[in-house]
Amino acid sequence: MTASDINRKTHWERVYSEKSVDQVSWFQHEPRRSLELIESSSTAKDAPIIDVGAGASVLVDQLLLNGYTDLSVLDISKNALDISRRRLGKRATEVAWLADDVTAFQPGRSFALWHDRAVFHFLTEPSQQSAYRSTLMQALASGGQAIIGTFAVDGPLRCSGLEIAQYDASRMQAVMGADFTLLQESRESHVTPFGSIQNFAWFRLRYHG
Numbered sequence: 001m002t003a004s005d006i007n008r009k010t011h012w013e014r015v016y017s018e019k020s021v022d023q024v025s026w027f028q029h030e031p032r033r034s035l036e037l038i039e040s041s042s043t044a045k046d047a048p049i050i051d052v053g054a055g056a057s058v059l060v061d062q063l064l065l066n067g068y069t070d071l072s073v074l075d076i077s078k079n080a081l082d083i084s085r086r087r088l089g090k091r092a093t094e095v096a097w098l099a100d101d102v103t104a105f106q107p108g109r110s111f112a113l114w115h116d117r118a119v120f121h122f123l124t125e126p127s128q129q130s131a132y133r134s135t136l137m138q139a140l141a142s143g144g145q146a147i148i149g150t151f152a153v154d155g156p157l158r159c160s161g162l163e164i165a166q167y168d169a170s171r172m173q174a175v176m177g178a179d180f181t182l183l184q185e186s187r188e189s190h191v192t193p194f195g196s197i198q199n200f201a202w203f204r205l206r207y208h209g
Contacts, residue, residue: 008122009076009101012055015160016079021056022193024160031059033188034117037147037204038063040184046070047112050139052102053119056083064091074098074105103131110141114148118200121150121164129165129175137179140207146180148172152187152201159198172203180205 015024043049050072051059060073061084071094075081078099085092098105102119114136123129136146150167151159158164169185184204189197 011160011162012075012077013079016056016077016083021083024055024193028057028190031057031062031117033149033186033200033202034059034115034147035062035066037184037186037202038113038115041113041145041147041204043113043145048072048109049113049115050074050107050111051115052105053116054084055080056087057117058087059115059117060084060095061088061091064088064094069094072096072098072111074100074102076101102135103128105135105139107135107139110144111139112141112144114140114144114146116147117149118151118159120148121167122159122162124163124165133176137207137209140209142207142209144207145183146205146207147202148205149188149200149202152199155199155201167201167203169201169203172201172205176205179208181208 045067046069048070049068052074054073054075060071063071073081073095081097081099085097120132123132140146151164153166153168155166169182173182182203182205186202188200188202190200191197
């Protein structure tokens with residue numbers, strides 16, 4: 001683990017220990033766009049799904065309620081995962097909880113669907129983006145799909161005190177390369193708990209590995 005990795009972990013552990021879940025800018029009562037895109041992927045309810053950089057998102061709660069049965073949740077912050085486990089109570093045992101940095105994660109299995117809301121855009125260095133792509137290719141089964149939400153080109157330039165990388169379809173495709181085909185692109189205007197608007201770009205891609 002590099003110094004950069006350690007600093008990134010320290011940052012997110014501090015965020016989830018010092019702030020309540022509903023007082024971070026990315027908080028959503030209902031992850032509507034994520035659920036819509038997952039439904040659009042036509043992923044089977046018993047297929048393996050991983051939510052990377054999930055933080056304390058309630059997406060896992062909604063997927064369980066909607067009948068999905070093979071769920072993994074990954075985040076660099078153990079504090080964030082602990083919040084979600086406590087929230088789910090007994091149902092937490094139905095989920096695989098993975099505390100790791102997505103750029104260093106070594107998947108122990110293949111997944112049919114990869115979901116990422118607002119992690120990829122924090123990786124501003126080409127080496128970080130390449131490491132993310134490598135993990136994604138290891139994690140996805142051939143023909144599997146990735147749903148990635150980032151700040152749009154007219155979205156914020158920083159989040160949680162950190163610089164981000166903005167994306168549109170051409171930029172996303174340039175980073176992901178020929179191993180991925182863009183199936184769907186959409187936008188979302190996220191209203192933060194503080195009333196400000198953050199423009200997101202969403203991408204659903206198929207992996208051809």
